[in-house]
Amino acid sequence: MAKRVKKEEAELSDVGKLMIKNTKEDDKLKQEILKDLKKNPKYKEYFSTYNKQTVEAFIKNYAEAKWRYLKYGEMYLKKEDEEISRYKNRAERLFWLIQQKKLFNLQCQFRAEKITIPGIELCEDFDYWEKAIKTCPFLDRVSEEEFNLLVEFINSGAYDYDNDYEYCDWQSYQKSFGDDDWKKELPDWYDFFDDKMGTGYLLDLPDIRGEKELKYTRLASKQRMEDYKKEHPEYNPSAKSDPRPMMGYSDDFIVDFIKRFDDPVLLKYHALMDRSDYDDSGYPELSNALEDLKNAEIPIPVAEGGSWQEVIITSMAEHEVRQLNKALPIVFDEYLFRLDNNISFGYSDAELEEQTRTRKMIDDHHRKSVLQGRKLNGEPEDLNF
Amino acid sequence: MSEQAKKDIDNTMRREKVIKEITSELTKGKKYKKYFEKYNPVSTKSFIESYARRKAQWLEWGPNYLQRDINEKLRFREMASTFLWEIQQKKLFNLQCKWRAGEVVLPGIEVSWDFLKWEQKIKTCPYIDAISQEEFDLYKQYMTSESYQPKHFMSSWQGYDFYRTEYLNGGESMMPTPAWYVYHDTMMGTGNLFMLPNIKGDKEQFYLNLVKAEEDEKAKKSKGKKSKKNDVPAIVKAINPNFDGKPPIIPDYKTKEEFIKKFEDKTLLKYFKAMEQEDDTWQEDQALDDCLELFSYEMIDENMQIEFKNPDDLKDSIFRAAADFELTQITNCLDAAYEEYQMKASNGISFVENDEMVEFADTTFNSIINFIKEQILHGRELNGEPRNFDY
Numbered sequence: 001m002a003k004r005v006k007k008e009e010a011e012l013s014d015v016g017k018l019m020i021k022n023t024k025e026d027d028k029l030k031q032e033i034l035k036d037l038k039k040n041p042k043y044k045e046y047f048s049t050y051n052k053q054t055v056e057a058f059i060k061n062y063a064e065a066k067w068r069y070l071k072y073g074e075m076y077l078k079k080e081d082e083e084i085s086r087y088k089n090r091a092e093r094l095f096w097l098i099q100q101k102k103l104f105n106l107q108c109q110f111r112a113e114k115i116t117i118p119g120i121e122l123c124e125d126f127d128y129w130e131k132a133i134k135t136c137p138f139l140d141r142v143s144e145e146e147f148n149l150l151v152e153f154i155n156s157g158a159y160d161y162d163n164d165y166e167y168c169d170w171q172s173y174q175k176s177f178g179d180d181d182w183k184k185e186l187p188d189w190y191d192f193f194d195d196k197m198g199t200g201y202l203l204d205l206p207d208i209r210g211e212k213e214l215k216y217t218r219l220a221s222k223q224r225m226e227d228y229k230k231e232h233p234e235y236n237p238s239a240k241s242d243p244r245p246m247m248g249y250s251d252d253f254i255v256d257f258i259k260r261f262d263d264p265v266l267l268k269y270h271a272l273m274d275r276s277d278y279d280d281s282g283y284p285e286l287s288n289a290l291e292d293l294k295n296a297e298i299p300i301p302v303a304e305g306g307s308w309q310e311v312i313i314t315s316m317a318e319h320e321v322r323q324l325n326k327a328l329p330i331v332f333d334e335y336l337f338r339l340d341n342n343i344s345f346g347y348s349d350a351e352l353e354e355q356t357r358t359r360k361m362i363d364d365h366h367r368k369s370v371l372q373g374r375k376l377n378g379e380p381e382d383l384n385f
Numbered sequence: 386m387s388e389q390a391k392k393d394i395d396n397t398m399r400r401e402k403v404i405k406e407i408t409s410e411l412t413k414g415k416k417y418k419k420y421f422e423k424y425n426p427v428s429t430k431s432f433i434e435s436y437a438r439r440k441a442q443w444l445e446w447g448p449n450y451l452q453r454d455i456n457e458k459l460r461f462r463e464m465a466s467t468f469l470w471e472i473q474q475k476k477l478f479n480l481q482c483k484w485r486a487g488e489v490v491l492p493g494i495e496v497s498w499d500f501l502k503w504e505q506k507i508k509t510c511p512y513i514d515a516i517s518q519e520e521f522d523l524y525k526q527y528m529t530s531e532s533y534q535p536k537h538f539m540s541s542w543q544g545y546d547f548y549r550t551e552y553l554n555g556g557e558s559m560m561p562t563p564a565w566y567v568y569h570d571t572m573m574g575t576g577n578l579f580m581l582p583n584i585k586g587d588k589e590q591f592y593l594n595l596v597k598a599e600e601d602e603k604a605k606k607s608k609g610k611k612s613k614k615n616d617v618p619a620i621v622k623a624i625n626p627n628f629d630g631k632p633p634i635i636p637d638y639k640t641k642e643e644f645i646k647k648f649e650d651k652t653l654l655k656y657f658k659a660m661e662q663e664d665d666t667w668q669e670d671q672a673l674d675d676c677l678e679l680f681s682y683e684m685i686d687e688n689m690q691i692e693f694k695n696p697d698d699l700k701d702s703i704f705r706a707a708a709d710f711e712l713t714q715i716t717n718c719l720d721a722a723y724e725e726y727q728m729k730a731s732n733g734i735s736f737v738e739n740d741e742m743v744e745f746a747d748t749t750f751n752s753i754i755n756f757i758k759e760q761i762l763h764g765r766e767l768n769g770e771p772r773n774f775d776y
Contacts, residue, residue, distance in 0.1 A: 008398055015438075016401035020394050027390030042648065050634035061636035062644065065661075066653070073656025246428035247421075249435050257436065261417060266440065269447030272454055274439075277674060279681035290677070294670045299698035308680050308691045308706075315699045 029070065033063045086295060087320065091327035094154065095335065098146045099133050100170035101193045105202050106138070107173060112205035121383045123173065123210050124366045130171040131355045134345035141339055147332050153192045154324050160188060161317035162285035173210065212385055216373025217366065223376055283309040289316035400441050407437040457683070461711070465718035469516065469726055472524045474542035475569050476513045477503060479578055481545055486581035495774040496761060497545065497586050498754045504543040505746035508736035515730045521723045527568045528716045534564035535708075545586070552579040588776050592764025593757075599767060673700065676707040684710055 009020060037043060037059045047055045107126045109115045117138050120126070129136045153159055174182040183203055194200035229235055247253060251274075258266045280286040289312050293300065300319050305311035338345060347355070367383075375381045411417055411433045421429045481500045483489045491512050494500070503510045527533060540547075540560045547560040570576035634640060638661060645654050662670070680691055689710055693702035729736065762772045770776070 012398070012401045013404065016397060016404075019397045023390055023393045023397065024386070027387050027393075030390075031387060046644075046647065047634070049631060051629055051631045054633035054635065058634045058636045058640070062641060065636070065641060065657075066649075069653055069656035069660055073653070073660060076659040077655055242425045242427070244423060244425045247424040247432040248428070249432065253432065254436070254439070257420075257432075260420065262440070265447070265451075266443050268451060269443035270439075272450040273443060273446060275682075278677035279685070290673070293699060294673060296700070300700065302693045302696050302699050302702055308693075311693055312699065312703075 026067065026071070030063060030067045033066050034059065037063055086292070087323035088327045088330070090320070091324050091331045094150065094324065095142075095147075095328065095331045096133050097170070097187075097189050098142050098150050099136065099139050100130065101190055102139050102146075103129055103133065103136060104171060104173075104190065105199055107171060108202040108205050111173065111207045111209045113208045114205065122362065122366060122370060123213055124362045126171040126173075128355065128358050128362060130169070131351070131358050132347075133170075134347065142332070142335060147328075149193065149196055150189075151325065151328055152196075153189055154321060154328070156192065158188045158192050159321070161313065161320060162288055173207070213366075213370055216371075216377065217369040219373040219376045220369040223372065280309065283307075283313060285313045285317075289313045292316045292320065400445065403441045403444065404437045407440050408433055411437060461714035462718045462721065464711075465715050465722035466725065468528070468715060468719070469521075469524070469722055470507050471542070471563075471565050472516050472520050473507050473510065473513055474504065475566055476520075477507065477510060478543055478545070478566065479575055480512055481543060482578035482581055485545070485583045485585045487584050488581065496589060496754070496758055498757050500543040500545075501541065502746050502750055502754060504541060505742050505750065506738050507542075508738045516723070516726060521719075523569065523572060524565070525716070525719050526572075527565055528712070528719065530568070532564055532568045533712065536563045536565075537561045545583075549579050549583070552576065589761055592761045592768065595764040595767045596760045669700075673703060676703045679707050679710060687714075689713075 009017065012020070047059075050058070103126060106115070106117065107123070110117055110120060110126075111123055119137070120129075133139075168187055170187070174185065186203075194203070254270060254274075255267065258264070258270065278286075286309050293312065293316055296319070300315050303311060303314035303318050305314045337343070370383065371381050374385070379385070421433075424432075477500065480489065480491070481497070484491055484494060484500075485497060493511075503512070536542075537560065540563055542563070544560055547558045548562040548566065551558050551562050570578075641657065641661070642654075645657055684691060687710075691706050692709070693699070694705050694709075695701045728734075758774075761774070765776070766772055
């Protein structure tokens with residue numbers, strides 16, 4: 001019997017094997033917790049003060065709960081951290097965008113070889129300082145005027161409620177890859193800043209330094225490809241790929257396939273089981289808005305809107321702006337206080353890891369490629385170009 | 386390994402087998418060949434894998450989802466049928482007022498608590514007539530009026546004392562009078578039933594007080610000799626003779642928190658706090674999700690306009706819009722529910738009460754009432770009267 005089960009298990013798909021492995025591990029932990037609660041003498045006195053039947057039910061319930069805490073607690077803890085002072089944290093993140101824009105403007109000038117910056121040798125070094133913006137040594141302190149500009153931006157129609165400002169690449173400079181369209185991809189905040197401060201011309205400066213680096217990295221890349229081909233003679237990039245279209249997983253494909261080949265009842269099952277809890281189609285901001293609404297401690301005034309989704313999103317967007325207006329001056333005051341009293345700005349462990357990873361990436365790949373390109377071009381293996 | 390884990394593993398194995406069969410059918414079946422040939426084979430392989438996994442899930446859970454969907458659609462109709470019995474509750478309540486005043490005698494009703502038992506079994510209550518057209522019309526009028534309010538969760542249908550006090554003294558008690566009762570009394574002038582004397586109720590209280598005085602006296606005498614077992618209130622002993630006298634331990638937020646603080650490390654306490662929300666927060670979040678589900682599917686199907694009626698409070702507006710929708714749906718079903726009721730009543734088809742309600746009324750609740758009856762009879766004895774309910 002056990003042998004047969006083992007054999008059946010061995011024949012399962014990877015997903016199936018993983019599911020069974022998880023079930024076994026989960027069960028083991030649950031059994032250990034149950035055994036501890038039932039047998040460990042430390043609980044005896046406590047449980048003896050309660051009705052026996054309810055103690056049994058409590059142990060079952062608590063064992064299940066404890067297993068959930070141990071399995072998912074760490075994940076929830078991170079989530080909860082994010083929830084603490086939601087708007088204060090958002091205000092803080094937004095505040096540093098002032099410095100990101102100033103750094104980006106310096107990057108434009110550096111690329112045009114209008115300026116040199118001690119510590120910046122390659123364009124990609126800006127990526128590092130993007131991650132370490134709070135301690136970037138070559139940026140002026142945030143001025144009252146710059147701060148007011150950010151507040152103006154938050155209160156303008158240009159500020160986007162659902163734009164996750166945390167995940168933007170603030171120093172991503174895409175000029176080399178296309179025409180003027182790259183400007184349209186820049187963050188709304190940059191457009192707003194340029195419009196008010198007249199710094200838009202920096203985007204039109206030539207990318208001299210970037211193109212030089214690109215020349216070297218291309219040479220290195222070409223060399224790497226040739227090396228690869230030598231090591232892998234079977235590699236044939238010019239072989240024609242299959243010209244037929246790809247199948248997808250979207251609803252269209254699924255529904256079409258069921259209609260053609262399967263039992264129509266599956267259409268009903270699919271419609272009921274694969275639908276979202278609520279209709280957010282066309283409203284990617286809804287889930288964030290709902291999360292904010294659930295966390296709201298005070299009544300939120302109802303905004304105008306067409307659909308119910310729009311009403312919820314707009315109400316929460318307006319609420320966010322109101323809360324940010326309260327939180328931003330506090331953030332600015334704290335910033336000034338730290339500067340005036342030489343108190344350094346801290347980073348979380350995750351931020352520090354990100355900085356290290358970025359630094360390593362720049363050194364291991366970009367810097368190495370540029371130096372290799374220089375050598376291949378018969379030039380000295382340094383960054384003086 | 387636990388039985389549950391074994392079951393889970395069996396399910397996984399069975400599901401995987403189904404996936405394998407579907408995959409094999411899709412890969413080898415001739416009828417699909419031409420279709421899949423139109424596409425890049427890398428993508429068809431992924432499609433087949435994904436489709437097989439999803440189809441296995443549809444086959445496993447689809448029937449349940451479908452049933453739930455059907456139940457959901459019947460929900461309002463069933464609620465309308467349940468609501469109809471509120472008419473009978475009010476009629477029984479009026480009868481209770483008259484019984485307490487000694488104006489009527491009802492065979493089988495010995496003490497006022499008996500009315501609480503019939504509240505649980507209203508569909509089979511023998512003391513009230515069938516619902517008339519006039520009574521139904523009045524109820525429907527109430528349901529579609531501004532006066533409608535869902536019954537407060539603390540209020541019971543036959544809870545006489547609170548409602549009478551509220552009627553006579555004004556103000557609102559912790560068990561507010563159901564809005565339907567107020568509406569009925571206003572329209573039908575039945576509020577004056579509260580003015581009738583509560584003769585039976587007062588007598589019951591008189592006898593119970595005698596018993597209480599006797600118990601207090603006994604307790605005074607045996608002070609210091611009490612064992613734990615004797616601490617168990619007599620009513621609890623009457624309901625559950627095997628009760629060990631200890632309080633129950635309930636796995637709620639507070640108890641779990643206390644337990645963790647006492648026995649677990651600080652990390653688990655952090656996990657617990659991050660994962661468990663206090664019940665009311667969790668319930669409110671869940672209720673919000675339910676409202677949006679209602680907006681997304683049912684209200685759209687019914688072409689219902691979603692109105693945000695409280696401009697100062699988005700959450701409240703969402704709850705109200707959902708409640709308004711549900712109420713409209715229920716009132717729309719009232720006529721059909723009454724027709725069904727009439728059809729059953731005129732054909733002598735009996736109305737079946739929810740099993741749990743009947744069980745509760747006939748067991749636990751009955752034990753409580755029997756205990757009270759015994760106390761009253763003892764009170765009668767203490768007063769030198771015969772052991773019966775003829776008072």
